[in-house]
Amino acid sequence: MEQQTAQKKLYSEKEQYIKGIAGNLQTTLSNSLMRLEKAQAQNIVSETALDQNFKSIAVVDHNQQIVLSNNLRNKYMFAKLQLKYYDGDLLNQVIEKNEFIFQYNKISQDLIVYAPMQMLSKGNSLNRKFNGLIFIRYSLTSAITDLRYQALFSLIKMTVILLVSLFVLIYIMNKFVVLPLNKLIQATKSSDLNNLTQVNLTAWGEIDVLQRTFSSLMRSVKSNIEEISDNEQRLLYALSGSRDGVWDWDIENNSIYYSDRWKEMFGFKNEDINDAIEEWEYRIHEDDLTSVVMALSNHFSGENSFLKAHIEFVAIMENIVGLLAVGKLFLGVVMVYLYV
Structure with a gap:
């Protein structure tokens, strides 16, 4: 889109530029031809064509004959045969309407201009004036290349x-x-x-x-x-100082911890009991097993906040501890008696 906009701007600028050149040629060439100074007119055409972008500059009379040209070999030849991209059908339109016609050839990238021009015949009579045109073919290749x-x-x-x-x-x-x-x-x-x-x-x-x-x-x-x-x-x-036995049951992971003191309090060594819940279950008396299971079930269901169960194993341990205390007391009494 930007490239197309730039090209349109380029065409507009070059049209104004060529129109200015053609306007200047209209004045200078008409004056030279009216004075019958064809050599000077030819020099004007040749000097203008020094710009390499001008491929053709020619003055064509009403008979389609080339009067002046930047290429001298084209003089007095028919424009339709010698001028590339020249359209002879536009001659009458340019003469009658006295207007500029611009064309653009996309293949050759040439801007073609037809400009009306007042000119004299080949005779010397100043009263006989015939209209013609200036044909200009200007190449936009270099300008488009620079634009690209x-x-x-x-x-x-x-x-x-x-x-x-x-x-x-x-x-x-x-x-x-x-x-x-x-x-x-x-x-x-x-x-x-x-x-x-x-x-x-x-x-x-x-x-x-x-x-x-x-x-x-x-x-x-x-x-x-x-x-x-x-x-x-x-x-x-604190637990070590109090000499209490501790056990901890991780219900979620089904693992249990028995402290060494806990095992020692029940007369076991550390290696006698491993860290498994079965170690506790195996030691529940069969008469208490039903009540313990029910107590656990009630606790897990939320009916009881605390687990309360009479376990034969615990009762036995407590009896053993009690008997040991009585035995120690009895032994003390015996020793006192013997001493006395």
Whole structure:
């Protein structure tokens, strides 16, 4: 579209230029011919045609005969035979209407102009005037080529600008969007909660807000993990100092933990009982098994907030512990008696 607009502008400019040249030739050639100074008229035509873009400049009389031409071999010849792209049918139209006719030949890229002209006959009578025309064929090839070069240069310039702009945009997007997002994604994939990846706050806009939010969340998670670790350590110290047996049942994962003290309190060594719920189930007395299962079912269904069941295994352990205490008391009494 821009190329077509530029070509139309070029045609308009060249038409005005050729029209000016033709107007000047109308005046100078008419004066020379009226004074019968054909040699001077011929010189005017030849000098005008020094511009290489003028392929033909010829004066044609009403008989279609070439009176003047930039090519001397064409003089006094018939215009239809010697002048390329000359249309003899336009002669009468130019003479009668006294107007310029412009044509453009796309194949040869020539601008063809027919300009009316007042001229004398070959005789010397000043009273006999005959009309003719000036035929001009002006080549636009060089001008169109320059126009195409300018369009090509503009296209290359625009392409370079677009490529540079695209490169800068890709660089900015990569530095401030893609890389920060990749780092953020890698940080979210970190499974080591004790060694969380730090997020560099280098992004813009929503990515920056996301980075800051995630960074704040990581600091909060790390703080909570440290607090939980400290509380867990305190609990271990407290349980170790109290000499209580501890067991912990992870119902969701179906795993259980028995502390060494718990095993020791029931007379077992650490290797005698593994960390399985079956170790506890196997030691439930068969008379208590039904009530324990019902108690568990009621607890899991939400009917009971706490699990309460009398387990023969626990009762036996408690009796054993009680008997050991009575035995220690009896042994003490015996020793006192013997001493006395």
